[in-house]
Every structure is written in C-alpha cells, then in structure tokens.
C-alpha cells in the first residue's frame with residue numbers, strides 16, 4: 001500500500017484472548033511482573049475474540065499517542081511505558097543503518113480495537129498487550145526476541161496470548177525475569193472437538209482488579225503459599241499429561257479444582273475478595289450435576305477475576321451444556337444469546353432435565369454466551385486492515 005512519506009514504518013496485527021486452566025495469581029516482582037507460580041491456558045479462536053492493533057512510526061509525529069476502542073488514552077501508564085521502553089532498547093541494540101537509528105528518535109501512534117465488548121469483563125488486557133507488543137516488534141524489527149517476556153511486563157497473562165493452542169507460562173526463578181516466559185505446549189488443533197463456552201454474567205459491578213487482588217493475596221493468604229509450593233507444580237505436570245493424552249476427565253477435574261482453589265485463595269485473602277456471584281455458583285452446580293449424571297467429568301468450569309464462567313467440554317457434551325444453559329438461565333432474547341460458531345440449541349429433553357435439582361435462574365442472569373475453541377497465536381495482517389490513515393491518525397471506522 002502506498003503510504004505518505006511522513007510515515008516511516010507501520011504494521012497491523014491481531015492477537016487472541018486466553019483462558020487459564022491453571023491460574024496465575026500472585027507476583028514475586030510487581031514491576032517486572034514475575035509470578036509466584038507457573039500457569040497454563042488455552043488460546044481462544046480469534047474468529048470469536050481478538051484485539052487488532054496498528055502501529056505507525058514517523059519522524060514527523062510530535063509525541064507517542066494511543067487510541068483504544070475509538071478513544072484516545074493517556075500513554076503515561078507505567079506498564080505501557082515499560083513495554084515501549086523494552087522494545088526501543090532492543091531496537092537500539094540492533095540499530096546499524098541510518099534509517100534504523102532514525103527510528104529510535106521517532107514517535108509511534110498506536111490504535112487498538114477489540115472485536116468483543118470490553119465492558120463485559122472479558123480478559124482484554126491479555127489480548128491488548130499481546131497485540132501491542134507483537135505489532136510494535138514488527139515495526140521496530142525485533143521479532144527475533146522472545147516477545148512473551150515483553151508482553152509479560154504489560155500484563156502477566158498477556159505473555160500466554162503470544163502463542164496459539166495450549167500455552168504454559170513458566171514462572172522462572174531469576175530476579176531479572178529472563179527465564180519467565182510463555183511457551184506453546186500443544187498446537188491449537190492437537191485436541192479435535194475441544195470446545196470452549198464463555199458465559200457472560202449480567203453484572204456490571206466493578207470488582208477488585210486482578211492486580212490489586214493478587215497483591216493482597218500474596219500479603220495475607222496462607223493458602224496461597226501452600227498453593228504455590230505444593231499444589232501448582234504437581235498440577236502443571238498433570239494437566240500437561242492430560243492434554244497430551246487428550247484425557248478429558250483428568251483435564252476437567254484439574255481445571256475445576258484449580259479454579260476452586262484460586263477462588264478459595266480469594267476467600268482466604270484478608271479482607272476477602274469475592275469474584276463469583278450467585279449466577280456463577282449456579283453454573284458450577286449445573287456442570288457438577290451434569291458430570292454426576294454422566295458418571296464421569298465431561299464438562300469443566302473455570303472462573304477468572306470476575307463472575308463470568310468459562311466451560312470446557314468436547315463437542316457432544318457442549319451441545320448438551322448449551323441446551324441446559326438455555327433452560328436454567330432463560331434469556332429474553334434466546335435467538336441471539338449464543339454468539340460465535342453455533343446456532344440456538346434445542347430445548348433439553350424431560351429425561352435430561354430429570355437429573356437436575358437446580359432451580360431455573362432469574363431471566364437474563366446471563367447476558368450471552370460465546371462459543372469458541374482453541375485457536376492460533378498473533379497474526380500479521382495486511383495493509384488493507386490498517387486502522388490508521390496515511391497521515392497516521394485513526395481511520396473514521398476505528399476512531
């Protein structure tokens with residue numbers, strides 16, 4: 001694409017959201033964002049959830065600027081500054097030609113949009129920072145570096161969004177964080193038929209942020225110390241084996257136990273933190289009774305730092321979970337409730353319902369569901385998808 005000469009370089013990329021099955025909760029270094037335990041997640045399909053970011057770099061820009069979901073935001077956020085500074089110092093180590101040296105003095109314009117509502121409380125900082133780092137790395141020519149280490153200083157969980165499929169974030173032990181990075185354990189298509197359903201809870205209350213919540217947990221929760229030393233190392237090994245063997249019963253049990261323990265740590269934090277609400281608890285009961293009926297773990301729930309539920313299940317079980325969800329969590333807009341790859345599920349049979357004792361929840365306790373699955377990591381997009389115009393400002397559609 002022809003660009004006006006004042007823009008020296010530009011790139012547009014997309015990056016995925018990830019949902020942890022072994023949770024990251026706790027930092028041993030708050031500036032470098034070094035965790036107190038390793039974690040493991042699935043990267044979600046970008047057809048359903050993604051961030052797209054364009055970066056333009058020009059010697060004619062007066063300052064660094066950032067637009068998020070159509071609104072200009074301050075660039076002074078210390079985490080953002082840390083990310084920019086790390087990318088620039090890498091570029092400076094590599095600069096040889098005059099053009100490469102001139103790039104170091106130029107400013108950037110960054111435009112970033114999500115294809116999912118940020119207000120829904122879905123993990124947008126992970127895909128957001130992953131996308132920003134990936135795109136900046138293209139523009140600054142530093143893609144040969146282990147970029148998950150830079151995404152990590154934006155937001156811990158963002159390092160896992162730098163890869164597709166199943167991704168482990170190895171906590172590392174070094175003080176400088178050089179051994180704390182993400183790595184793919186299995187490809188996105190390793191486990192055919194694996195489905196992921198996100199249930200967005202209708203709850204607009206602003207809860208405790210992950211950053212401040214985990215800080216209080218590290219300072220006050222004895223259970224967290226036990227989790228760090230005794231529980232997570234064994235679970236990391238066991239869940240990798242379960243994924244390798246495509247053993248859903250093992251995978252699902254570990255996933256649910258780890259979510260339960262993370263929320264138990266929140267309760268053990270002083271003062272306590274509550275992320276799950278009554279709707280979340282009803283989802284737990286629905287999944288538990290489903291597994292009891294099947295005599296085996298066929299579906300697994302997990303909850304992050306908010307009330308939204310994420311359910312992992314194989315395709316056939318997920319079809320039943322979807323129809324049970326539409327029964328127990330009635331919606332006033334059932335035809336548009338499930339977004340993503342499937343259409344509205346059939347009503348559950350009387351026989352299926354006879355195995356459940358949970359009550360139907362109040363209408364619209366859940367806002368909507370997103371059907372998705374594991375997917376690939378960040379992608380470089382074409383110039384046609386650029387969110388900036390030729391003068392380096394957001395295009396009307398992205399502003």
Ligand code: DP6
Nearest residue numbers: 020023024155156157210211304305
């Ligand atoms: C509960 O990555 O949002 O989602 O590093 O402070 O930005 P910061 O925290 P963040 O924490 C995510 C916590 C979690 C569990 C997880 O994703 O592993």
